[in-house]
Amino acid sequence: MLAKRIIPCLDVKDGRVVKGVHFKNLRDAGDPVELARMYDEQGADEIVYLDISASPDGRKTMVEIVEKTADQVFIPLTVGGGISTVEDIRRILKSGADKIGINTAAVKNPKIISEGAKKFGSQCIVSAIDAKRVYSESEDKITIDTPEGKCWFEVYVYGGRKETGIDAIWWAKEVERLGAGEILLTSMDADGTKVGFDIPLNKTISEETNIPIIASGGAGNLDHIVEALTDGKADAALAASIFHYKEYTVLDIKKYLKKKGVEVRI
Amino acid sequence: MKPEIAIIDYGVGNLRSVYRGLEAGGAKPIVTDDMKVVKRSDGIVLPGVGAFGDAMKRLEGFRDVIIESAGQKPIFGICLGMQLYFTRSEEDGVHVGLDIMKGNVVSLPKSVKIPQMGWNSIEIKKESIFMQGINSGDYFYFVHSFYAKPEEDITVATSDYGIEFPAIVEKDLLFATQFHPEKSGKVGLKMLENFVKISNDNSK
Numbered sequence: 001m002l003a004k005r006i007i008p009c010l011d012v013k014d015g016r017v018v019k020g021v022h023f024k025n026l027r028d029a030g031d032p033v034e035l036a037r038m039y040d041e042q043g044a045d046e047i048v049y050l051d052i053s054a055s056p057d058g059r060k061t062m063v064e065i066v067e068k069t070a071d072q073v074f075i076p077l078t079v080g081g082g083i084s085t086v087e088d089i090r091r092i093l094k095s096g097a098d099k100i101g102i103n104t105a106a107v108k109n110p111k112i113i114s115e116g117a118k119k120f121g122s123q124c125i126v127s128a129i130d131a132k133r134v135y136s137e138s139e140d141k142i143t144i145d146t147p148e149g150k151c152w153f154e155v156y157v158y159g160g161r162k163e164t165g166i167d168a169i170w171w172a173k174e175v176e177r178l179g180a181g182e183i184l185l186t187s188m189d190a191d192g193t194k195v196g197f198d199i200p201l202n203k204t205i206s207e208e209t210n211i212p213i214i215a216s217g218g219a220g221n222l223d224h225i226v227e228a229l230t231d232g233k234a235d236a237a238l239a240a241s242i243f244h245y246k247e248y249t250v251l252d253i254k255k256y257l258k259k260k261g262v263e264v265r266i
Numbered sequence: 267m268k269p270e271i272a273i274i275d276y277g278v279g280n281l282r283s284v285y286r287g288l289e290a291g292g293a294k295p296i297v298t299d300d301m302k303v304v305k306r307s308d309g310i311v312l313p314g315v316g317a318f319g320d321a322m323k324r325l326e327g328f329r330d331v332i333i334e335s336a337g338q339k340p341i342f343g344i345c346l347g348m349q350l351y352f353t354r355s356e357e358d359g360v361h362v363g364l365d366i367m368k369g370n371v372v373s374l375p376k377s378v379k380i381p382q383m384g385w386n387s388i389e390i391k392k393e394s395i396f397m398q399g400i401n402s403g404d405y406f407y408f409v410h411s412f413y414a415k416p417e418e419d420i421t422v423a424t425s426d427y428g429i430e431f432p433a434i435v436e437k438d439l440l441f442a443t444q445f446h447p448e449k450s451g452k453v454g455l456k457m458l459e460n461f462v463k464i465s466n467d468n469s470k
Contacts, residue, residue, distance in 0.1 A: 002427055003385045003405060040451070045385055070282045076407060076449050096282040098449065121316040123381055123409040181381055181409075212383045235384065265385040265405040 003265045004229045004257065005045035005236035008243045010035055012023040012081075013052045015061040018120045019244045022025065029244055033068045042250035045265060047073065048184075048238060052159070053083030062094045070096025080094060080128055080184070089116045093124060101184055103128040104157040107164055107171075110178055117179030117187070126178035126214075130156040131168035131201060133187035142169040146200045153201055160188050172205045176217065180211065194220025194241070202232035210235050214238050222248065222256040229262055269296040272307035274332075276301045276324040283448040284313055284344065284458075291459030292466075304331050309339055309465030314346030318355040318412070320372065321346055322363065329364065332465040336366045340439045340465045342458075348435065349362030349414055357412050367418040367437055373414070378428035381411045388423040388433045396434070396441050398420060398460050404453045406433065406445035413444060439468065 010017045012032050020026040029035070038048045039139055047069070049063045059082055069077055079092050083087055089100050089112075095165050106127060116125045131153040137143050141152035154170035185205055187198035197218045197259025206213045215234035225237045242248055254264040271293040273281055274443035281297050288295040288311065293313075296303055312332065314321055325332075335341060336430050343351050352363045355371035367409060372378055379382070385405040390397060402423075413431040425433040425444070441461060 001387065002382060002408075003387075005384050032269060070280075071286050074448060074455055075282060075451055093280050094453075098283075122411075123315065123383065127396070181368070182383060190355055210379050235379070241324065245299060 001263050003045070003263045004234075005214075006043075006257075006264070007046045007048055007236055007238040008039045008044050008224070008252055009048040009050060009216070009238050009240045009248065011050050011052050011240065012062060012065065014055070014058040015065060018052070019241065030066050033072060036069050036073050036254050037149050039250055042073055043254055043266060044075065044080060044250045045236070048078045050219040051079065052131075053082070063091060066092060066095040066097050078126055078184075080126070084110065085113070086115050086119060086244045089120060089124075092121060099124045100180070101126040101128040103130065107155060107157050107166065110174070113175055113178040113180050117181070122179045122181035125180045126182045127172075127175035128184040129168055129172060130186045130187070130188055131154055131198075132160075132163070133201075135226065141167045142204075144169075144200050144204055144229045153243075156188055156234070160191070168201070169204055169208055172209050176209045176211050182212045182214065183209065184216060185234075190218030192241075193218055196220060196224040197228040197232055197234075197237070199227055202228060202234045206233035206235075212236065214224065222253060222266070225253055226257060226262060228241050228262045229257070230260075261265075267400045268292060268338075269308035269462060269469055270306070271309045271311055271413075271462065271465060272282060272304045273311045273313060274304060274325075274328055276321070280315075281313055284311060287448040287455055287458045290455055290463060291462040292322055293462040298423045301331055306337075307339070307415060308343045308469040309461065311342045311461075312341060312347035312350065313408075314344060314350060316346060316373070316442060318346065318349060318357040318363070319359065319361040321350060325350065332364060335339065336440055337438050340441060340461060340468055342461045343440070343442035344448070345410060345444060345446055348444055349412060350436075351440065351442055352414050352416070355412065366440060367414075367416060367420060367435065367442075368418050371412050371414050373412055374410070374431075375428040382408050382427045384408065386425045386433075388425050390423045392422045392436075394422050395464060396435050396460050397435055397459070399456045400453060400460075406443070406447070406450040406454060408433075408445045408449065410444060418424055
């Protein structure tokens with residue numbers, strides 16, 4: 001049976017892993033390659049690097065890090081952040097990444113998904129969607145009943161700083177149609193809060209599409225991850241701080257999931 | 267002397283991991299689009315991601331050397347590389363394959379999410395030197411929307427995703443996996459090492 005995946009995410013700035021809440025108060029958290037190796041040893045199913053460098057130099061450094069990682073870590077590697085052209089995709093894949101994540105660029109120019117999928121295959125195009133709840137009913141939006149009230153989900157871009165007015169559920173179906181092979185779904189409401197994943201969001205998008213969903217944002221304890229992968233119907237769970245602050249290792253999480261009857265690779 | 271393994275470069279993207287994996291397994295890997303290098307190699311790796319029809323087109327120049335080499339030296343088809351071994355594929359129309367294994371490549375059932383993306387366990391059906399150190403229940407990394415339906419008794423291990431499908435096939439010196447050994451951690455590296463050993467023994 002296909003196992004549910006546990007994916008540590010590393011925010012990388014100018015060649016170093018940083019940690020902070022909502023990209024603020026950043027602190028150095030180490031060397032990305034060393035951390036990727038450590039997570040691989042712990043049983044991580046994939047690694048995600050999110051490049052938050054703002055400079056061209058930082059982007060160049062990212063390519064070197066991807067090369068070094070691919071030389072030492074033999075599990076899939078996804079790189080996101082700052083990818084805005086098909087040429088960017090080519091460069092990152094060529095340096096040894098298996099998939100690339102696109103968010104803002106795809107909202108601005110959806111063709112990058114279809115062109116990327118056509119050139120390199122759907123399997124390497126991950127559509128990253130940042131979604132935030134809007135508690136109002138609107139005729140042209142897909143409204144969901146949640147324990148907190150009726151809401152629709154709005155797509156945000158530029159690292160969660162700018163709203164778009166786009167319905168996230170509609171957008172998820174659209175990126176699937178365009179050729180994305182997977183969706184990395186981050187709840188803006190839950191991200192950084194450690195109160196658990198947005199289950200209605202994950203469940204709805206998982207049911208409305210037929211490609212794998214990676215749940216992201218809100219992991220605070222082991223039961224949150226179980227929920228995302230069962231009630232939330234996600235195929236994988238991504239987390240950052242829960243690993244960085246060494247609250248749990250990947251193995252801790254997987255042992256717990258297994259105990260709860262979730263199929264994992266141990 | 268380390269066995270020379272030619273990784274056929276027909277423009278299918280990231281070959282870095284398979285290169286490093288073969289190197290770790292004791293080979294001298296060469297990424298090449300040079301027919302002479304492929305001909306003199308001790309073993310061949312046929313990688314592949316992307317669409318079947320497009321890959322066959324790009325592989326056209328290597329078609330004869332692969333068919334000639336089959337049976338003489340070990341060849342390892344990875345993912346799409348495995349599917350290319352077969353008679354034909356139904357991916358996006360009907361496309362003719364290398365036909366060095368008999369059978370068709372068909373779509374995964376609609377009852378499951380497509381592509382299958384992630385780690386799935388295998389069940390070994392047949393003993394093989396290719397499988398040393400590999401056990402039923404081991405997990406490997408799969409990314410695919412299609413799978414091969416062999417018409418010969420060549421399935422070494424199967425996996426389940428909406429349907430039971432061949433994860434590993436073997437016929438004489440032709441080996442192939444539907445998963446990516448170079449992305450499957452320790453067990454994947456072990457399979458690459460096994461292939462290097464088979465190539466080394468065959469070249470003596």
